Amino acid sequence: MIEMHDVYKTYDNGVVALNGISVKINKGEFVYVVGPSGAGKTTLIKLMYRQERATKGQIVVNNMNVTSISDQKVPLLRRQLGVVYQDFKLLPKLTVYENIAFALEVTEAEPKVIRQRVIDVLKKVGLTKKAKHLPQELSGGEQQRVAIARAIVNKPAVIIADEPTGNLDPETSWGIMDLLEQINRDGTTIVMATHNKDIVNTMRRRVIAVDHGKIVRDEYGGDYGYEN
Numbered sequence: 001m002i003e004m005h006d007v008y009k010t011y012d013n014g015v016v017a018l019n020g021i022s023v024k025i026n027k028g029e030f031v032y033v034v035g036p037s038g039a040g041k042t043t044l045i046k047l048m049y050r051q052e053r054a055t056k057g058q059i060v061v062n063n064m065n066v067t068s069i070s071d072q073k074v075p076l077l078r079r080q081l082g083v084v085y086q087d088f089k090l091l092p093k094l095t096v097y098e099n100i101a102f103a104l105e106v107t108e109a110e111p112k113v114i115r116q117r118v119i120d121v122l123k124k125v126g127l128t129k130k131a132k133h134l135p136q137e138l139s140g141g142e143q144q145r146v147a148i149a150r151a152i153v154n155k156p157a158v159i160i161a162d163e164p165t166g167n168l169d170p171e172t173s174w175g176i177m178d179l180l181e182q183i184n185r186d187g188t189t190i191v192m193a194t195h196n197k198d199i200v201n202t203m204r205r206r207v208i209a210v211d212h213g214k215i216v217r218d219e220y221g222g223d224y225g226y227e228n
């Protein structure tokens with residue numbers, strides 16, 4: 001599903017963010033990426049959806065060669081991935097319904113298909129009643145649910161989440177984790193970078209620990225493993 005072979009990333013300012021990463025993530029896995037601030041977690045994730053380009057090495061996501069595809073092919077790659085961010089990144093002037101539909105409109109899906117899919121995902125994330133609201137009228141947890149609905153509406157093979165509970169209180173965070181677990185149970189691979197020790201230690205999934213741009217631990221049923 002996702003394979004990285006000897007991947008390096010040096011930013012233009014000379015910072016070496018990733019220093020030789022090789023990893024294979026199989027279909028249906030739920031993987032936590034942990035590590036201290038500045039370890040390279042966000043960079044690792046950004047390389048997967050070509051938000052940043054690797055300096056060296058090979059990355060394959062769902063049979064697409066992320067490192068060698070042209071910029072024109074990047075939208076095609078992004079359709080295989082749903083991305084969820086810490087700060088939700090919803091479009092403020094669009095309603096909940098429109099935010100989700102927008103992700104499908106760019107794929108030129110038929111209006112009938114768009115409508116049905118948006119209705120289905122709104123139900124899945126429990127926000128049918130908020131369809132006509134603007135993001136600013138929602139709580140943080142609700143906004144993150146909309147962002148997750150937007151991420152899954154294309155039925156992607158992989159969800160990539162960068163600190164999705166970072167702006168949420170503990171109870172709301174658990175609600176978001178329940179939703180991600182449910183999406184994973186339906187067969188979607190999930191890669192999630194997090195600083196949330198409680199979540200990682202409770203869920204007991206695969207844990208990839210990054211430090212100084214290298215994988216220092218890769219453990220199934222692992223724990224968080226260090227103090228924040």
Ligand SMILES: Nc1ncnc2c1ncn2[C@@H]1O[C@H](COP(=O)(O)OP(=O)(O)OP(=O)(O)O)[C@@H](O)[C@H]1O
Pocket residue numbers: 011012013015016017035036037038039040041042043044
């Ligand atoms: N666009 C950029 N330009 C230059 N350096 C960057 C850029 N983005 C990140 N870095 C640097 O790369 C290193 C890895 O950063 P990254 O954001 O991947 O870490 P992280 O593990 O996600 O950290 P955090 O937990 O604080 O979000 C850090 O030293 C950071 O300062």
